[in-house]
Each structure stands twice: as C-alpha cells, then as structure tokens.
Amino acid sequence: MILNNYIITYLVCSSLSLVIGLLAAVNGFLVWKKWDITNPADEQYRLEKKVYLIITILSLGFFLRILMTPLWFWTLHSMIISIPGAMCLVGVHNIAAPISYIASGLKLILPALYGYWLILNLLDRYVPTQPFMKQKLMFLTPLGILILAETILDASFLFSVPPRQVSCCTSLFDVPREDILQIATESTWIWVVIFYILAFFISGEIVYFLIAQKRSALPNRGRWFGKKSLMFFETLAILLLLVVFILALQTRISPLFLGLPFHHCIFCLLQEVWDAPLFFFMIFVGLTLFLIYFWVVSSANYRDVNELLMEEMVRLLKWSGYMLAGGLIILSIHLFLAL
Amino acid sequence: MRIAGHINLWLMASQNLRRWRGKSLAIVIPLILVMATASFMMFTRGGFVKDAEIARGFLPDVTVQGIEAGRVGKISLAIKKRIEEIPHVKLVIPRVWGYLPLKIEGTDAAYTMMGLDLEQMVYDEKLPWTIEKGAFLAPGDRNKAVLGQGVALSFKTDVGERFVVEDTVDVGERLLVEDTLGNRGEFEVVGVLNNTVQIYSTDLIIVSLEDARLFFGYGENEASDLLVYADSPENVDRIAWEIAGSFKNIRVLTAKALTDLVKEAFGRRGGTFQAMWLILLTTVLLLVWAQSAHISVDVSKEIGILKAVGWQTGEIIEMRMMESLILGLGGTSIGILAGFLYALLGTPGISGYCLGCASVYPKFPVPVNCDFQSIVLLFILGVLPLMGVSAIPAWLAGVVDPDEAIRR
Amino acid sequence: MIRVEKATKSYQSGKVKVRALNDVSLEVKKGEMAVLSGPSGSGKSTMLNVIGCLTRITGGRLWLADQEVSHFPDHFLAAIRREKIGFIFQQFNLLSGYSTWENVSLPLLPMGISEKERRIRAMKLLEELNLETRADFMANELSGGEQQRAAIARALINDPEIILADEPLSNIDTGHVRMVIDILRELKKKGKTIIVSSHDTQPSMASLVDRTVYFASGEISLQEELGEEL
Numbered sequence: 001m002i003l004n005n006y007i008i009t010y011l012v013c014s015s016l017s018l019v020i021g022l023l024a025a026v027n028g029f030l031v032w033k034k035w036d037i038t039n040p041a042d043e044q045y046r047l048e049k050k051v052y053l054i055i056t057i058l059s060l061g062f063f064l065r066i067l068m069t070p071l072w073f074w075t076l077h078s079m080i081i082s083i084p085g086a087m088c089l090v091g092v093h094n095i096a097a098p099i100s101y102i103a104s105g106l107k108l109i110l111p112a113l114y115g116y117w118l119i120l121n122l123l124d125r126y127v128p129t130q131p132f133m134k135q136k137l138m139f140l141t142p143l144g145i146l147i148l149a150e151t152i153l154d155a156s157f158l159f160s161v162p163p164r165q166v167s168c169c170t171s172l173f174d175v176p177r178e179d180i181l182q183i184a185t186e187s188t189w190i191w192v193v194i195f196y197i198l199a200f201f202i203s204g205e206i207v208y209f210l211i212a213q214k215r216s217a218l219p220n221r222g223r224w225f226g227k228k229s230l231m232f233f234e235t236l237a238i239l240l241l242l243v244v245f246i247l248a249l250q251t252r253i254s255p256l257f258l259g260l261p262f263h264h265c266i267f268c269l270l271q272e273v274w275d276a277p278l279f280f281f282m283i284f285v286g287l288t289l290f291l292i293y294f295w296v297v298s299s300a301n302y303r304d305v306n307e308l309l310m311e312e313m314v315r316l317l318k319w320s321g322y323m324l325a326g327g328l329i330i331l332s333i334h335l336f337l338a339l
Numbered sequence: 340m341r342i343a344g345h346i347n348l349w350l351m352a353s354q355n356l357r358r359w360r361g362k363s364l365a366i367v368i369p370l371i372l373v374m375a376t377a378s379f380m381m382f383t384r385g386g387f388v389k390d391a392e393i394a395r396g397f398l399p400d401v402t403v404q405g406i407e408a409g410r411v412g413k414i415s416l417a418i419k420k421r422i423e424e425i426p427h428v429k430l431v432i433p434r435v436w437g438y439l440p441l442k443i444e445g446t447d448a449a450y451t452m453m454g455l456d457l458e459q460m461v462y463d464e465k466l467p468w469t470i471e472k473g474a475f476l477a478p479g480d481r482n483k484a485v486l487g488q489g490v491a492l493s494f495k496t497d498v499g500e501r502f503v504v505e506d507t508v509d510v511g512e513r514l515l516v517e518d519t520l521g522n523r524g525e526f527e528v529v530g531v532l533n534n535t536v537q538i539y540s541t542d543l544i545i546v547s548l549e550d551a552r553l554f555f556g557y558g559e560n561e562a563s564d565l566l567v568y569a570d571s572p573e574n575v576d577r578i579a580w581e582i583a584g585s586f587k588n589i590r591v592l593t594a595k596a597l598t599d600l601v602k603e604a605f606g607r608r609g610g611t612f613q614a615m616w617l618i619l620l621t622t623v624l625l626l627v628w629a630q631s632a633h634i635s636v637d638v639s640k641e642i643g644i645l646k647a648v649g650w651q652t653g654e655i656i657e658m659r660m661m662e663s664l665i666l667g668l669g670g671t672s673i674g675i676l677a678g679f680l681y682a683l684l685g686t687p688g689i690s691g692y693c694l695g696c697a698s699v700y701p702k703f704p705v706p707v708n709c710d711f712q713s714i715v716l717l718f719i720l721g722v723l724p725l726m727g728v729s730a731i732p733a734w735l736a737g738v739v740d741p742d743e744a745i746r747r
Numbered sequence: 748m749i750r751v752e753k754a755t756k757s758y759q760s761g762k763v764k765v766r767a768l769n770d771v772s773l774e775v776k777k778g779e780m781a782v783l784s785g786p787s788g789s790g791k792s793t794m795l796n797v798i799g800c801l802t803r804i805t806g807g808r809l810w811l812a813d814q815e816v817s818h819f820p821d822h823f824l825a826a827i828r829r830e831k832i833g834f835i836f837q838q839f840n841l842l843s844g845y846s847t848w849e850n851v852s853l854p855l856l857p858m859g860i861s862e863k864e865r866r867i868r869a870m871k872l873l874e875e876l877n878l879e880t881r882a883d884f885m886a887n888e889l890s891g892g893e894q895q896r897a898a899i900a901r902a903l904i905n906d907p908e909i910i911l912a913d914e915p916l917s918n919i920d921t922g923h924v925r926m927v928i929d930i931l932r933e934l935k936k937k938g939k940t941i942i943v944s945s946h947d948t949q950p951s952m953a954s955l956v957d958r959t960v961y962f963a964s965g966e967i968s969l970q971e972e973l974g975e976e977l
C-alpha cells in the first residue's frame with residue numbers, strides 16, 4: 001500500500017463519511033417506519049428529535065463531501081510518483097480500473113445526492129404538514145448503501161495499489177482500442193455540437209418552467225406536478241447531457257485548451273486550465289439543481305403545497321439557470337478565444 | 340435564516356466559549372499540541388520534498404551506475420564512448436564518489452566525498468549548489484576541496500578519534516580526513532557551499548576526480564557513475580531506455596526517478612508517522628466527546644430558556660456546532676503556527692529523527708516547507724473529526740425539552 | 748384567539764405516568780385577560796406551558812390566533828413562540844452570563860438583527876420600564892424587581908399578541924407588585940391577550956381580569972367570566 005499524508009487524511013474523512021451515512025440511514029429507516037402525522041403529538045415530537053439528528057449529521061456530511069471531492073483527486077495525484085509509468089491521474093486510475101473510475105464518479109454523484117436531500121428538507125420545513133418527510137427518510141437507505149459502497153471501493157483501491165507499470169492518458173485516448181468506439185476518442189467537433197444543442201434545449205426548458213412555475217398557482221396549471229414520467233425523462237436528458245459533455249471535453253475541448261492536438265485527458269484539463277474547474281462545476285451544479293426541481297415536483301404531495309413553496313421553487317430554478325448559463329458563457333468565451 | 344442570523348449565532352458561540360473558558364481550554368490546548376506535532380512533521384517532510392524538487396533541476400538527466408553482485412559498484416569507462424554515440428546524448432561525464440564513515444565524539448556519521456571532472460563539470464547553473472564563501476574548484480586543482488555547510492561547521496573530537504578538526508573549517512584552512520576504513524587525505528578548503536539544496540550538498544566534500552580516485556582506490560578507467568546529459572528534455576527517457584537495453588550490469592536512473600524516489604521515501608515516512616499520530620488525535624477526540632456529551636443542568640436550563648423565548652432547535656444545534664468549529668479552527672491555526680516555528684527552529688530534541696538515520700552530525704538544519712496543500716490537509720484533520728465528534732452532543736443540547744429544562 | 752379543546756398532558760415520572768392535564772377545554776378571546784388559578788400542582792402552569800407551545804399535549808387540540816397548532820412541528824412552534832408569544836417566567840430565567848440589554852434582546856439574535864439595532868430596541872423597552880440605567884449590568888447583579896422588569900421587557904421585545912405570565916407577582920416585593928400590575932394594565936389597553944397563572948389572585952388585579960379559570964388536579968373545576976360563573 002502507498003502511504004502518505006493525503007491517503008491518511010482521505011481515509012479519516014472517508015471513515016467519518018461512512019459513520020455519518022450509516023447513522024443517517026439507520027435512524028432514517030427507524031423514523032420512516034413510525035412516522036405518521038396523526039400520531040399523538042409527543043410521539044411525533046420524539047420522532048422529530050431523531051430527524052434533527054439526521055439533519056445535523058447530513059449537513060456536516062454535505063460539507064465533508066464537498067471537501068472530499070478535491071481531496072480524492074489530490075490524493076490520487078500524490079500517488080503518481082509511486083506508480084511507474086503514471087504521469088497523471090489517468091495513469092493512477094489505470095491501476096485499478098474500473099473501480100477507480102467508479103469511485104471517482106461517485107465523488108460527483110454523492111454531493112449531488114446530499115444536496116438533493118438538504119434542499120428537499122429545506123422545502124419540507126416550510127410546510128407545517130412536512131409533506132416530504134417520508135420521501136426524504138426513505139431516500140436515506142439507498143444513500144447509506146451508496147456511501148458504504150463508495151467507502152469499500154475507495155479502501156479497496158487505496159489499500160491495494162500494486163507496484164506495476166501502468167499506461168497513461170495518451171495510450172488511452174490516442175491509440176485506437178477495440179473496447180472504445182473511435183468516435184469517442186478521436187478529435188471531433190460532433191460532441192461539442194450535440195452538447196450545445198442539448199444545453200440550449202435544457203436552458204430553454206429552465207426558462208419555460210420558470211415562467212410556468214410562477215403561473216402554476218392559477219387554475220388548471222402545473223400539470224407536471226406529481227408526474228413521475230416527466231421526472232424520468234428529465235433525469236435521462238440531463239444524464240445524457242452530462243455524458244455528451246464529458247465526451248465533448250475529451251474529444252475536442254481538452255486538446256484545444258491544452259494546446260496539444262493529441263492530449264485528450266480531462267484530468268489534465270481540469271488541473272492545468274484555470275477556468276476549466278469553474279465552468280465544469282457551474283454546468284454540473286446548474287444541471288443538478290434543475291434535476292432536483294423535477295425530483296421535488298414529481299412528488300405525489302407536491303401539488304397540495306405548491307403555493308406555499310412557490311417562492312423557493314422559483315429561486316431553485318433561477319439558480320439552476322444562473323449556474324448553467326454562467327458555465328456555458330465561460331466555456332463559450334474560452335472556446336472562442338482558443339479557436 | 341438570513342446570513343446575518345448565522346453571523347449572530349457565530350458571535351454568540353464565541354461568547355459562550357469565552358464564558359466557559361475552562362472547558363474551552365481543556366479542548367483547545369490538547370488540540371494545539373496534537374496539531375503542532377502533525378504540522379512540524381508535515382512541514383519538514385515538505386522541506387525534503389521541496390529540496391528534492393529544486394535539486395532535480397540541477398541533476399544530470401541520466402545517471403548510469405555499475406552493478407557488482409547485485410550491489411552498486413564501480414563502472415568501467417569503456418562504455419562512456421558508446422553512450423556518447425547514442426543519438427541526442429550531449430555529454431557524458433565520469434564521477435567518483437564514496438561515503439566517509441567517521442566517528443565524531445563517539446557517534447557514527449557519514450559524509451560523502453565526490454570527485455568531479457573539473458574540465459567538463461563547469462560550475463554553472465547545472466550544479467545543485469552555489470558558493471557561499473570562497474570559490475569553486477578550477478580545472479587542474481589538486482588537493483583542494485569545496486565543502487558542504489554541514490561539514491564546514493565546527494565540532495571538536497577527543498584525542499584518539501579518527502577525524503580531527505581543530506576549529507570551524509573555513510576557506511583557506513586545511514581539512515584532514517581519515518575515515519574508519521583507513522582512507523586518508525589532506526585538502527585545502529577553497530570554498531563552502533550554501534544551503535540552497537541541503538539534502539544533496541550539506542554533507543559533501545567536493546574534490547577533483549583524480550583526488551577522489553586516489554582516496555577511494557579507483558583505477559584510471561573506473562568511476563562510480565557516469566553523468567549523462569541530453570540535448571533536450573524530450574529525449575531523456577529514450578536515452579535512458581537505450582542505455583538500459585545496451586549494457587549489462589548497470590543501473591540507469593533518470594533525474595525524475597531519483598527525485599520521485601526521495602519524494603516517495605519521505606512521503607511514506609510522513610504517512611507512517613501520520614498513521615501513528617491518529618492515535619493522538621483519537622485521544623483528543625475522546626476528550627472532546629467526554630466534555631461535550633455531558634450537558635450540565637445549568638447549560639440545559641440555559642438552552643431551555645433560549646427555546647422558550649423563541650430559539651429553534653436547529654439554531655441551538657448550529658450554535659453548538661459553531662462552538663466546535665471555532666475551537667477546531669483556533670486550535671488548528673495555533674497548532675500549525677507552533678509546529679511551523681518549531682520546525683523553523685530546527686526541531687530541537689528530535690532533529691536526528693527528522694533527518695533520518697543517515698544524518699550528518701547534528702549541525703544539519705532541517706529543511707522546512709509550508710505549502711497550501713499541507714495547510715489544507717492539516718485543517719481537515721484538525722477540524723472535521725472534531726466537528727464529527729461534536730455533532731451528537733450538539734444534537735443532544737438542541738433537543739433539550741424547554742419545559743423540563745426550565746423546571747429544573 | 749386561544750382555544751383549547753379536551754387537552755390532556757401526561758408526564759412519565761419514573762415508572763409512573765402522571766396526568767398533569769385531563770380533558771381540559773377553555774377559550775380566551777383576543778384582548779382578554781385570563782387568570783389560571785389553583786393550588787400548586789393543579790395543572791395551571793402546565794396549561795400555560797401548553798398554550799405557550801413549550802410542551803405538547805398528548806391528546807386534544809389547540810388553536811392559537813385561529814390556527815390549529817396541535818400537530819405543528821417543533822420549528823413552527825418555535826416560530827410561534829418567537830413571533831406571537833411573550834413568556835414571563837416565575838423565576839425570571841435571565842441568563843447570568845449576559846447583561847440586561849443582551850438578555851432582553853435574546854429573541855432577536857437568530858433573526859439576524861444587528862447588535863446596534865438590538866440594543867436600540869432593548870433600550871426602548873428598558874426606558875419604558877425605568878430600567879435603562881441598569882442596561883449594562885449583568886443579570887445576576889439586578890434585584891428581584893429589576894429582574895422581573897427585564898424579563899417582562901424580554902417578553903415584549905417582538906411585540907407579541909399573546910402574553911403569558913407564570914406567577915408574575917410571587918417572587919417580588921409589594922412595591923414591584925403594583926408596578927407589574929400597571930404594566931399588565933397597559934398591555935391590556937394595547938389589545939394584548941394576557942394569561943396569568945397565579946395560586947393567589949391579587950385584589951388589585953381583579954379589575955383587569957375578564958376570565959378566571961380554577962384548576963384542581965389537572966382539571967378545570969370552575970370558570971368565571973367577569974364574575975359570572977360559566
């Protein structure tokens with residue numbers, strides 16, 4: 001096992017995150033089983049106290065997860081010198097792919113899921129009947145399982161790095177490999193074009209739903225509330241957009257911004273180009289907030305509380321729009337300057 | 340809650356910590372000690388790593404060593420010409436060096452004598468040191484030496500010890516060397532190096548190639564290693580692979596590999612220490628738990644009153660978490676500062692451990708480097724576990740029943 | 748304004764379940780002053796705490812300002828305590844580590860109001876209660892009567908609609924009793940709804956009282972409105 005300050009620090013954070021996740025999941029399940037608004041008030045109060053524990057530790061957990069994401073990549077970076085052949089993060093990932101890539105992906109997904117829970121909790125607390133209580137408690141079990149899986153993946157990767165030669169990013173992206181489609185590796189503008197088309201579509205949706213949300217208090221409006229099908233559609237659309245974004249970065253944007261025609265490494269892009277983490281973060285957060293909007297409004301209880309939550313939902317959509325637009329603008333300016 | 344509300348809670352949290360000074364100090368003082376320990380180790384490790392990084396710029400692109408019976412030994416100069424014929428090789432320079440095992444005041448110490456080809460090894464930016472006093476060796480110099488700072492500093496020995504230096508060895512003085520293996524030499528000190536890259540230069544005695552050959556008993560066609568310089572950085576790896584593939588019984592090291600070796604060694608040492616240090620941190624966390632988990636009747640009543648006048652449970656919890664955050668940030672900051680100062684002072688008392696077993700006899704100043712990432716790691720280690728341990732006590736305080744608390 | 752319907756409240760005391768309130772119903776209209784009277788342990792303080800949202804009923808229903816709050820979650824009840832209710836405690840319950848004005852302005856802290864603004868609001872109330880000269884004294888340096896006035900100021904800092912006072916006259920000297928009654932009179936004139944719990948009704952307060960509720964063993968034994976039995 002490679003042992004350095006980063007790995008020890010990361011393992012400490014990972015352990016804390018696991019404890020938080022499991023504690024929240026167990027308590028969430030226990031409260032979910034007994035939660036009933038018609039319970040006697042003191043019984044409900046006893047359960048509410050447990051919910052406060054969950055909120056406390058998940059708030060801490062969210063803050064921890066925000067720190068763990070850059071820390072994970074710093075930790076991987078610190079391992080480069082110990083792995084022959086590795087010159088960047090792709091080399092380190094190749095030690096134990098696909099475990100390493102899944103673990104890295106979870107570093108983006110988990111903060112998003114925590115964010116969803118915290119936003120749902122915030123909205124829930126605006127309404128005396130707390131309509132999302134059961135939904136948010138139920139969510140904690142799969143979240144806890146995911147955190148456990150992530151901890152196992154992290155530990156198995158960090159504890160079992162063998163001292164063997166690995167290949168680096170150029171061999172991954174530039175030399176044609178049978179297991180990767182060429183369209184996903186060669187320098188091409190197609191993914192960038194598809195990305196912008198989808199991004200403008202999603203931006204248009206945000207504007208549409210912003211207007212529609214404001215009008216949703218009027219009679220016969222807000223037909224999308226409670227519709228699970230719309231939630232699935234939007235989730236798929238946004239996931240598709242994210243995948244296309246990654247492909248666009250890999251195939252055309254990285255070589256263009258790094259100034260090296262064969263350098264497709266996204267990790268190098270994020271490390272060496274100062275605004276790359278910024279636009280990446282803004283686009284990711286903007287899409288996540290939009291997705292959270294749909295997950296909330298697709299809840300069966302939402303229609304009854306729409307008017308009470310109107311202001312907050314409009315704010316959510318606005319922030320989603322600002323972040324997505326901001327990220328797209330920064331990316332576009334850089335693309336224009338690089339051409 | 341508006342941001343101003345959070346700020347007010349922060350201010351009230353600070354006020355509470357001042358009110359309960361004893362409890363706050365009982366948490367913050369051990370935290371300072373523990374973080375100071377982690378800090379100085381991380382900064383000294385960082386110092387060695389930084390030294391290695393700086394030195395990398397001055398190391399030869401490729402170093403070729405001979406292997407005898409699996410161990411590093413002499414290399415024949417017969418391969419020098421063949422290496423020079425490899426495309427993109429600019430220069431190949433032989434070097435003779437060896438360790439000087441000495442007994443200083445009863446303690447074993449190891450210095451390094453290094454002989455350079457002064458005709459080719461031009462004193463310029465390629466050498467990982469600069470002269471602090473005197474001058475570097477000139478081509479043709481014999482029986483002259485340039486010393487690293489560690490060697491030049493003064494120490495006395497008892498009569499009968501092998502290494503005798505009367506006083507601080509300075510420019511113009513004579514250096515008498517007789518090591519425990521019986522090698523003897525006498526040199527006029529013409530220069531002293533500064534400590535830009537201590538890790539490589541502080542224990543050095545630099546002499547001419549011929550003097551080193553005599554001292555260590557090398558033949559005319561032998562050297563300790565060959566220093567290979569490439570015409571451009573892009574060709575270094577290719578040259579290294581070609582040398583490794585062309586000759587037997589040699590070891591080929593690029594500058595990057597040498598640097599990474601040092602970084603990895605010190606990284607591992609830092610990681611091992613930190614793993615043991617976690618025991619100390621756990622002790623502090625248990626102390627914090629013991630202090631925080633018990634809510635006294637007075638505190639409980641106070642919380643009850645706050646809730647009775649309209650404070651929410653979440654606000655009480657937030658305030659208690661902020662108390663932990665303030666203690667964590669404060670204790671960690673002071674600990675980092677203390678650790679940094681201790682490292683700057685040369686880690687008195689444990690400098691030998693910090694330097695490692697192959698240390699130069701005590702005057703070697705421990706290198707220190709304080710970088711942004713180390714500071715971030717230290718804050719993560721000092722603050723987050725503390726807040727983790729404080730979460731449940733904060734919750735217990737927050738869910739105090741106002742009715743019951745006020746009745747007490 | 749305040750309506751309680753068949754409220755019950757039980758406490759667990761070791762292995763025994765104690766019924767502090769048993770099927771209690773009462774109503775207090777806006778602007779009225781009601782006195783909850785009865786011996787110690789009769790349930791009047793518990794009733795006050797229930798109305799003040801400091802504790803929850805185990806059965807029955809509770810309305811405050813035309814809103815049913817029986818099943819409100821904890822943070823909603825806290826908001827009601829902050830915005831609509833001012834509670835004056837029997838033991839004053841000032842925080843000893845804070846000055847008088849800081850104690851008075853405690854409810855304003857989490858609302859994000861600046862220190863300057865909080866002091867201004869606190870000083871205004873302290874001046875009305877002739878306590879401005881003691882504003883910077885620590886709470887434990889005040890006399891009983893001064894602490895009572897500070898507690899009243901704290902209860903009024905958010906201009907609540909409902910004032911609840913638990914035995915407000917029992918821990919102060921005669922001179923201050925007169926003063927507190929005058930304060931209650933002024934509050935009633937401003938249209939506040941006031942509920943006072945007292946084991947012993949002061950004759951000088953009788954003219955203010957619109958309704959008296961007598962408690963015994965956790966139940967209402969008698970209710971009188973303006974001297975007439977209900």
